[in-house]
Amino acid sequence: MALITDRVTAVAVTDVAALAAGAAIFGTGGGGAVYTTQIVAEAALADNGPVELVTVGDLGPDDLVISMSGIGAPTVGIEMLSSAGQIELLVREAERAAGRPITTLMAAEIGGSNGVGPVGWASRLGLKLLDADGMGRAFPDAAMVAMNVAGVPCDFSVLSDVVGNVSVIKTVDLHWLERHARALTVASGSICLGVHYPLTHETARGAVIEGTVSAAIRVGHALLSSPEPVAAVAAALDGKILLTGKIADLDRRTEGGFARGSVTIAGTGADRDRLQRIELQNENLIVLEDGEVLVSVPDNVTIIDAETGHAITTEMLRYGQRVSVLAWACDPIWRSRRGLELAGPQAFGYDLTYVPFGGGLQ
Structure with a gap:
């Protein structure tokens, strides 16, 4: 990585x-x-x-x-x-x-x-x-x-x-x-x-x-030590903030040992006219906006607190939370043919063709 x-x-x-x-x-x-x-x-x-x-x-x-x-x-x-x-x-x-x-x-x-x-x-x-x-x-x-x-x-x-x-x-x-x-x-x-x-x-x-493990410690130090934690985490991961807003709708249920559903985020400030939906299956898998897939698994999407930069796990999402949507590229192994077969969008039941976020196929 x-x-x-x-x-x-x-x-x-x-x-x-x-x-x-x-x-x-x-x-x-x-x-x-x-x-x-x-x-x-x-x-x-x-x-x-x-x-x-x-x-x-x-x-x-x-x-x-x-x-x-x-x-x-x-x-x-x-x-x-x-x-x-x-x-x-x-x-x-x-x-x-x-x-x-x-x-x-x-x-x-x-x-x-x-x-x-x-x-x-x-x-x-x-x-x-x-x-x-x-x-x-x-x-x-x-x-x-x-x-x-x-x-x-x-x-x-x-x-x-x-x-x-x-x-x-x-x-x-x-x-x-x-x-x-x-x-x-x-x-x-x-x-x-x-x-x-x-x-x-x-x-x-x-x-x-x-x-x-070293990477997680380094990213954590960047988050905890910066006066602008959201930007610091994005920079540490070579990632991108897709949207900043508040949770406007949350559909989450536990079934078959999984937390499943979706979360809708309404943009605020400069993003106030935008709306994104994130599909969940324990993890954040697909980001959609205006019918377009912005990011899909196996690339990474984390919902973070818009002020502190700390991640908000699926089970801790709540209506009205102020959040930012952070995305960054996955490890190259997941962009291999075998990697996509195991963990690409279709492995989770989505009829989507994977398009790499922030870079081409390896």
């Missing part, structure tokens, strides 16, 4: 606020609200110290990486928090399935709470954290990961809920994993924690989106 330049080698408690702010931006509306996860991660780092942040090139033959995330509806995740023993249980079951110790955690997605949680989990478990993730943003489907684009198979997944139920899942492909994991998640109240995609130093190379 072109926006990643400044590498971070360790994540300390003083970095978590910036990480959370940046991960919320990368969440593109999904990944879960960062507030409670930030508090948990800060407490873990305060108790256990900084987490070593390593690159794919730092991994050795004895390292085993596992990706971790929450799965389910973000609207439910606000109220149903994880239990204290869920992380230890997940990793223990993953090590049993892998037949070897796990040394390194990776965020399945850098977006939202799923980009922040692994830092606290790694600190509690005494593990390293990989400066990478599987999406470069947030996506709602287990198949929508860079490892799948690269053709790396997923050997197993482990899912747990707050009650203590644990499921080890081995499926023929990630589309079947999504079906099974989603059904188990809905049965558990629409929120679970999971680990999947064990990776070695050989299989991780070229199969993950590198540098995204």
Whole structure:
């Protein structure tokens, strides 16, 4: 990703606020609200110290990486928090399935709470954290990961809920994993924690989106330190503010473990004669204005507070909020033929031809 330049080698408690702010931006509306996860991660780092942040090139033959995330509806995740023993249980079951110790955690997605949680989990478990993730943003489907684009198979997944139920899942492909994991998640109240995609130093190379933890921290620092946070975030991402206005209509419902619907934003000030609608499926997927598609998935769209620049996740959208619509280009891996097959507009049920935002196809 072109926006990643400044590498971070360790994540300390003083970095978590910036990480959370940046991960919320990368969440593109999904990944879960960062507030409670930030508090948990800060407490873990305060108790256990900084987490070593390593690159794919730092991994050795004895390292085993596992990706971790929450799965389910973000609207439910606000109220149903994880239990204290869920992380230890997940990793223990993953090590049993892998037949070897796990040394390194990776965020399945850098977006939202799923980009922040692994830092606290790694600190509690005494593990390293990989400066990478599987999406470069947030996506709602287990198949929508860079490892799948690269053709790396997923050997197993482990899912747990707050009650203590644990499921080890081995499926023929990630589309079947999504079906099974989603059904188990809905049965558990629409929120679970999971680990999947064990990776070695050989299989991780070229199969993950590198540098995204460092990038989230850098974007978060830009947001938190600037007197003009909206402009600072757009500049840090090489992105564009599409519209500034207020939420005029909101249609949001939770079904099948997803938050679905649309939000309509009426322009204010210089944009007062404009109206945009954003289609939602956990994440912000399509931006339309006057019948024209301005941005579509897999490119990134985040609704941010028009004053503070902080991201507003799907479940926190409210009528009357003053917002700006921020868009920037996705990682090049998603513009490949395989990437668009997995995470382009048609993968979400939209009969649209993808047109790259801010640049051509790779």
